[in-house]
Amino acid sequence: MRGLSRSSLAEVEERFNGVAGAADLGTLADELFAVADLFGREHGLRRSLSDPSVAPEQKAQAARVLFEGKVSPAAVATVESAVEAKWSRAADLPDVLERLGVVAACAEAESQNRLDDVEDELFRFGRIVAASSDLRRALTSPSLPADAKRALLAELLGDKVAPSTLRLLVQLVTHPRGRSLDSGLEEFGGLVSEQRQRLVAVVRSAIPLSEEHKQRLAAWLRASFGRDVHLNVEVDPRVLGGFSIRIGDEIIDTTITGRIEEVRRRLAG
Template sequence: MNGASREALASARERLDALTDNTSVDAAQLAEELAAVTGLLDREVSLRRVFTDPAQAGEAKAELVARVLGGQVGGETVDLLSGMVRSRWSRSRDLVDAIEELANIADLVAAQRADALDGVEDELFRFARIVASSTELRAALTDRTATVSAKAELLRSLLGGRAHPVTERLVVRLVTQPRGRSLEGGLDALSKLAAARRDRMVAVVTSAVPLSDQQKQRLGAVLAKLYGRQMHLNLDVDPEVLGGISVRVGEEVINGTIVDRLEEVGRRMAG
């Protein structure tokens, strides 16, 4: 997003945070309702254009939200969406993208309240690795001829009872409502949102053998110092790394033969 849309999304996130700070608000229900509105506005192009029309007064658009959605979603959802349509958006699609992101964040808030956010982060990463390693599974989940219900049922058979309900909801929504994104890109975006809930960056660490607890602690400390933020480590094992490790943070890749090499890099950068 650019310009006005970025500012509008930032404001919407602040309103969502203020709303979900109240523990009496059902974050999971809020996520479900926002996801439903995302689907509605994806289908109803004319409606989302009205909601983002700069020629229309913000209050008039907020009143339209209440008329169209008031009987279908809760008051908290209506209030949140009313604030969003009062904002200025660069493109009508940006509003829908923002509502979808808020739906995902609300589900992550539900996980955080249940002290399960770390587990959801790890499950999203592991599922992404499973998809990357199975062309058959990826083909089934991205098959455009398969029905939404068939994909949802496949995911529930894979994740039901094995993953946290928030993980299952996030993945099912992504697969059944891809909205033009790749499966890999969508999973990566969800992982970043989960990390951001604790103001953490995600480091994907690939090593030839599993790292010890001490090595993980040392690596996390070094990366936190390098990037100035708490770091969540997604760990993967690949024998082809040949005894070393590879660390990817966003688009940046750090290769090293041992953890001590990363510590040395940290010392040089600090100096």
């Protein structure tokens, strides 16, 4: 988000934090997702409620008329705050509401001591999708109705994952909003990690890492980056010796394959 939207996001998040504590967090997440999806579909509504030339109180009143009695008071208050704010572009409005839906789902998981599970389950689901072209086609097919995708996820995952994980996956699959499934999983995984104020490191290794190795690697990364780091370990037999680590745009590559590629690049240059 650009500068104006970033400052508005902070204001809306503050209002959200003030009303979310007394709410049913799972319900609040679903409601914010639903409103974000409505604004994503209804371009005219989104433009009118994000129009900076319209008085904030007028937009808030319009939001109350639309949503009061249909969603919880916490959701209404959050939407009012979002439409009162100024955004760099109209599309930031649904983006912010979806983001706060993810935050509500994370708070639900945290209240159940399952936020770590959500991080791990989103990552593992990404690996499952990567390994199954049939599953990927089913979940991303525009011809398969949203209800069918929701039912497929429930059948596959059911009580095998945290409720918040299933809630986030349903949102991603039924309302991709222009994202690929992979980028959506990465985006939501980053937001989940952000709630813990941790970085996410994707580690590729030829063999599984022992718990001792994971702890030592996490401690080294924490010392290097000055923040806690959550490890998502991906076993990849194509890795020859060592391991590679990706944190955001930064890559630390100690693999033999990586060193060979580096030599090739230097020779080509």
